[in-house]
Amino acid sequence: MSNPARQLADVITMPARNLGGQAVDAVGTAAGSVRVWTANEVDDWGRDNGIVNRAWAASRLRWNISVGGAEHIPKRKGALIVVNARRFALAPVFAALAIGAEVDRPVRFVGRPDVAPLGPAMQRLGGLLPIPREIESALRANELVVLGAATENTNRSAGVVDHRIVGSAVMAKVPSIPAATVSVPFRRAARVEIGAPIRLSRKRRGPLDELETADALQAHLDALLDEFGGALTGTPLDWMPFNGIGGV
Numbered sequence: 001m002s003n004p005a006r007q008l009a010d011v012i013t014m015p016a017r018n019l020g021g022q023a024v025d026a027v028g029t030a031a032g033s034v035r036v037w038t039a040n041e042v043d044d045w046g047r048d049n050g051i052v053n054r055a056w057a058a059s060r061l062r063w064n065i066s067v068g069g070a071e072h073i074p075k076r077k078g079a080l081i082v083v084n085a086r087r088f089a090l091a092p093v094f095a096a097l098a099i100g101a102e103v104d105r106p107v108r109f110v111g112r113p114d115v116a117p118l119g120p121a122m123q124r125l126g127g128l129l130p131i132p133r134e135i136e137s138a139l140r141a142n143e144l145v146v147l148g149a150a151t152e153n154t155n156r157s158a159g160v161v162d163h164r165i166v167g168s169a170v171m172a173k174v175p176s177i178p179a180a181t182v183s184v185p186f187r188r189a190a191r192v193e194i195g196a197p198i199r200l201s202r203k204r205r206g207p208l209d210e211l212e213t214a215d216a217l218q219a220h221l222d223a224l225l226d227e228f229g230g231a232l233t234g235t236p237l238d239w240m241p242f243n244g245i246g247g248v
Helices: 004-038 049-059 091-103 118-124 132-140 163-172 207-227
Strands: 064-068 079-083 107-110 144-148 176-183 189-194
Touching: 049 091, 064 091, 079 091, 079 132, 079 163, 079 207, 091 107, 091 144, 091 176, 091 189, 132 144, 132 163, 163 176, 163 207, 176 207
Parallel strands: 064 189, 079 144, 079 176, 107 144
Antiparallel strands: 176 189
């Protein structure tokens, strides 16, 4: 025969136990929902496809980015895509997001720092360290990589292209492709215009190949920017200090 005092204790504590169980279940359900929302696939270079998709969706709230010349991007092979960049803009990041969405392939960018917390966050977006060996490894694995030229105050012309990173593409035997990034201040319209792969008139050996390819990339970027009319917007903004067309 059971102890009456124990039965009374069970009656008193049962609602509390049930309530506690329900709370645990609720917390478990909420945690499960968070895991589903944040459950992402991280690849060998640390790129998180789920985070990239959400970053692209968030960027569309600010920019309406169109991409032209996507036919120049290899469908399966690797390529180095070089873009112009305005100071304080994140042109390589947004160009990588826009091109990736257009061609439906993962696109990485050069330039993440090797310090926390910014470094790991940029790595999740597809950032690679600016180390030629790492870039070459990605290109040999048939990855698309975006490299930003040296930043300029405006996008009237492209900055110097790092020939060491271009050398990674030369060593990996993948194409180097110029892509101009343009946008208008205070408007949503922005564009990434991809040019044809660089082909030198004659093949050189050693450092001269990467130096000439880097110079050719810069020249082709300038030509693409000229086609967009430089920084002119057709408004009085053209004559104000902040008139430069921003990088996307």
